[in-house]
Amino acid sequence: LAKTTQPISMDSYEGQEVNITCSHNNIATNDYITWYQQFPSQGPRFIIQGYKTKVTNEVASLFIPADRKSSTLSLPRVSLSDTAVYYCLVALGNGAGNMLTFGGGTRLMVKP
C-alpha cells in the first residue's frame, strides 16, 4: 500500500511563507491530492485540493509537478494561528477511492 511522506515538523516565524512538501511516489492516475489542517482537540479541516499544476484559494496554494509524485502546500505570510498539524492525503486503496489513509502529518510551529 502506497503512502505519503511528509516532514515531521517545521518551524517558522510570523510573516514568512511556509512550504510543506509531501511525497507520494505511487500516486494513481485518478488520485487527487488534498491537504488538511488540524488544531489540537479538533477534527482536521479541509484546506485545498488539486490534481496537477497549481491551485490557489484564499488560504493557500498547492503546487504539483508534472510527474505528480510530490506536492507542496504553500502558506503565504503565516501567523501564530497557523500553528497546527498539516496532513497531505492522496486517494489510496481500492479503485473507488473510498478508503483513504492519512500520513503522519507535519507539525508547523509559527513563532513570533
Add this chain to the structure above:
Amino acid sequence: DVKVTQSSRYLVKRTGEKVFLECVQDMDHENMFWYRQDPGLGLRLIYFSYDVKMKEKGDIPEGYSVSREKKERFSLILESASTNQTSMYLCASRYGGNYGYTFGSGTRLTVV
C-alpha cells in the same frame, strides 16, 4: 456548510463496558468514516461505510464494530472497552470519489 456532529466531546468509561459513539451528518453524504487518533500515530482508519447497512474494515477494526441503519448516522461500537482504546475518535463524511472529507470535532474517550 456540511456539518458532522459527534454526540460527545468527552467520555469516561470503565473497562468491559459497551460503548457507543454516535455521528450524524446533515448533507446526505454517501461515505462515512471512523478514525482514531493517537499521539505519534496520526489518524488510523477503523471502519468506513459507503452506503446504508454497508461497512468495510479499515486498518484497525479489531475490538470495534459499526452500524449504519440510516444514511445520516454512523455509529462506532466498542463491544467491551479496554484501556488501549483510550483515544481521540474522529468521524468524517464525504460525498464520494475524490471529494474532501468533513470531520466532526472528535470524541476523547478515556477507558479506566
